[in-house]
Amino acid sequence: MRIIFLDIDGVLNNVEYYKTKSLDSHHIESSHFDNNNINALNKILESTGAKIVISSAWRMLKTLEEISTLFNKVGLNAEIIGFTESLHYKDTYELAPRGLEILKWIKDHHRTLKEGLKNYVIIDDENDILDIQDKHFFQINDLVGLTDEDADAIITFLRSYTIPKQELP
Template structure:
């Protein structure tokens, strides 16, 4: 099995929108269709499964069913490209991390915990705009530029790591 650990903000949208469109980002309307199409291309080319490791994962129940309108919109956009969210990483956050939204402090441990549960993972990548403070993760990470989000170059790099 091939796995893509997917972040949302700074990947499927960009900081280009952040200052003037904060409300639209928080309600999920500014997921960029072009970025979703790029992700769809990657998944079609690699047959990878998508595991959400974004703070957005808190907007889904244990069966990855949306709990909020933003999550419903995200799933709808992904489904248009044939993308299914197959799961989410475990939650290693503390109340302090949730309040400060410093999810990058625990994302690496959450991803590695998920990977350690399965022995049939051939290859995996992490797509995120943040440094996740872990050498093992760094070897697998496609680091997006938060100011532009996912690019064709990111997809080419991801394909090299997954194929």
């Protein structure tokens, strides 16, 4: 199975998009998604059959069902199979890096995935990953969000690389 660890803000919406929106529309959840970014993600999903794990902070505000419903409403043809867990350091309660949350999800779930974990990508506008995840990380420019060029690079990587068993935790 191919997995996309997906951030939302800066990936499915962007700075330029928000400049065109009126303040009145900000209370409508579906207005937080740029159709260009949605189309780019749909291109990835259709070309690779990847499933989504939400790594975005949205996972702390909404249930899986609520995000799935919202994605359907904005035309995103995605199968969301889970969320990463929000991890904190014991002593300071400071948030752990997103890469650590992703590593924990992989460790906890890769053996139970149908067909195993074939490959994964992390799509995020912030670089909060671990060094061992570099080749799987696609940093998105939050000024424009996920583009067709990003989508093409992600599709190529998801199709061309298979994780060796020794790389799995």
